[in-house]
Amino acid sequence: MAPLLSVEGIGKIYGEGRSAYRAIDSVTFDVNESEIVTVVGPSGCGKTTLLKCISGLLPPTDGRSVLNGIPVTEPPEGLGIVFQDYSRSLYPWMSVAHNVAFPLAGKGIPRNEINDRVERTLAAVGLRGQQRKKPFQLSGGMQQRVAIARALAYQPKVLLMDEPFASVDAQTRAELEDTVVALRAEFNVTVLFITHDIDEAVYMADRIVVLTPPPTTVSEIVEVSLPFPRDQIGTKELAEFVKLRSHVYRAVKNRWDDRQPGQ
Amino acid sequence: MTRLAGRIGRFAWEIALPIVVLSYWWLATADGDNPFFPPASRVLEAFWSNWFDERFVSDFLPSMARLGASYLLAVGIGVGAGLLLRLWRPLGEIVEPLISFLRSIPSAALLPFAVLLFGIGTNMQVFLITFVCVWPILLNTMDGVADTDPTMLDTARAFRIGHRRRLTRVVLMAAAPRIASGMRVSLSVAVVVMLISEMFASTNGIGYVTIQAQRTFAFADMWSGILMLGLLGYLLNLLFVRAERLVLSWYYASKGR
Structure with a gap:
């Protein structure tokens, strides 16, 4: 079955000439129907830029995203976005x-x-x-x-969420995570969820896309086989959860350390 | 409790101060030995007979009509042009220096030109008031539109809101508090320009009556005009602030005021 949403080699360069900054090198992944895919990466790895390129709010320098077989140039029908800053959205x-x-x-x-x-x-x-x-x-x-x-x-066919819970307290955050997981079942919606929180990325996902620091690429894609319904206590106690969490944590941290001079 | 006491105190002062001032005026002018300051009782009499009798129709209403028509015109032109100049950036950049020149011309300096253009009469006054009132509204609209939150615009784009609805329901609403503050400035400017135009080039109106009274040494009538203009300015501003609070209640509530 063809994926519902394909992200095909999206890259973004800000500016031109010598001051050009390559925020995103090349990002490729697929989202299948009814999946929750989380995208996690270190701070400043261009997650919001990536979301804007995927949704058609920002033209990518390279690559494209394809929703339901149609390349995205403007925000398409069938795409709902939840922005990080609710008070301004x-x-x-x-x-x-x-x-x-x-x-x-x-x-x-x-x-x-x-x-x-x-x-x-x-x-x-x-x-x-x-x-x-x-x-x-x-x-x-x-x-x-x-x-x-x-x-x-x-x-929408796909719900794009850009760090939606970054500015709420921890308890509210847990409630909202459960709400989104439950809504996926109730509304049969596909979710692409961007976050910097590794626990959240593992807890909610069917698959996790791990990003590198800029110029951003996909470091790896991790399949999550944790059972549904998920539970803030029960799921997080499972050996599988702990293993995945550590795995993703290392992937994010090591890549970040590689880029830091003097370490 | 202390907040309540403070509010009561402030309210009492708002009532008491005018009473004190009026009483002083009454007492100080009661003997009527200074012709420039006729007794308060005569001024109030003149106020009543001037503005609530035939002059209500012959002078008060024409003044208000000019003011109202010019103000509405200024709001329409200011908001419309402000939107256009911001949404169509190249035009805005071309026109901007011209705007800063035009808006700095003092209104009185335009009077001779306005008279040349329209002759003495309502057209000239409407032109002059509108011309001067447009700028605060125009510039505030431009700033308000430019300052529209990018996330709000992204949201509208993401949900494929049509251009017209994006303009009327998002951009204009987001700019509304700025537009309102421009409109408030323009309202007081409108009263001043109305007055100037009526004093120097008119055959009726509150300003005309006031200056004619001064020229014919009818000082009680002159003071009645000054009193009317003061009251008018005060009441219009009060009315505006009330209406603004009502229309932009979401803005004040979201700012916690």
Whole structure:
């Protein structure tokens, strides 16, 4: 079966001539339907740049991404994005429900269908009864839930998440991780999840793409055979989890040490 | 508790201060021996008979109509042109030096030209008020649009929001607080320019009545005009701030104010 999303040799150079900076050398991997693929790498390895190139928000210098057989040039239909900075990605002048409905309006979707989707996705992320609030009246974790509901209501084939839980506290983070894993089953959505947190990358994934420091390439792709449903305590106690975690940790750390002078 | 006490105190002062000032004015002018400062009672009488009788229709309303029409025009042109100049960058860069020149011309300096162009009358006044009021709105709109958060724009692009909705629901809304502060500046400027244009080139209006009264030594009438202009400026600003709070409640709430 052909992969749902192919990342084919994406590279990105910022600037020109002598001041040119090669942020991403060449990144290639596939995401199959219904998979959760996590992308992990050391800080500053161009993860956000990679996501923008994959989604069509930023033109890559080399390579391309292909969604459902169609090369991506602009953000395509069937792609929902959850940004890291929820406070700037949600619109403060719109209510929670309006934020979720906004991408659906003006696209020929009937009014009651929009209302249904808004209600269903907000309920799925645990925000029943918060429809009329404004985003800034909610906690950070809840705001990110709104952003997730917005992306799900858009009914994407692939959900792209850019370090979505980087700015919430550890406990909220664990809850949100479980929410996303559960939503994959409920909405049958494919997830590409970018993170710098190795535990998170292992815990959520079917497969892990490990990146090198810049100029970024794929260091290795790790298959994860941990059973579902996953559990914050049970899963993390499994020998397999510990082994994978250490493996990915070494892969990230060694590569990083190689690039540091004097070590 | 102390916050409440502070608020009550401030409120009491807001009431008390005008009373103190008015009482002083009343007492100081009561004997009426200075012709430039007629007794307060006569000024208030003149205020009433001037602005709530036939002059309400012949002078007050024309002033307000000019002010309102020019202000709305200025808002429309300022916001529209500001958007255009930011969304179409090359044009913005070409026009920018011209804008900084035009906006620095003092409004009074334009009066002779405006009279030449339109003659004495409402057209000239609307032109002058609009011309001067456009700049704060235009420049604030340009800044507001330029400062739109890139993540907000990326979000709109990612969800394939159409150009028109992106403009009206995202860019304009994000720029709204800046546009509003430009509009507030323009409102007080509008009153000043209205006054100047009516004083020096008009046949009716609050400014015209005031300057005519001064020229005919009707000092009570003159003071009634000054009082009206002061009140007008104050009330318009108050009204604007209230409306702004209402329309941009999300902005003030999200900033915790």
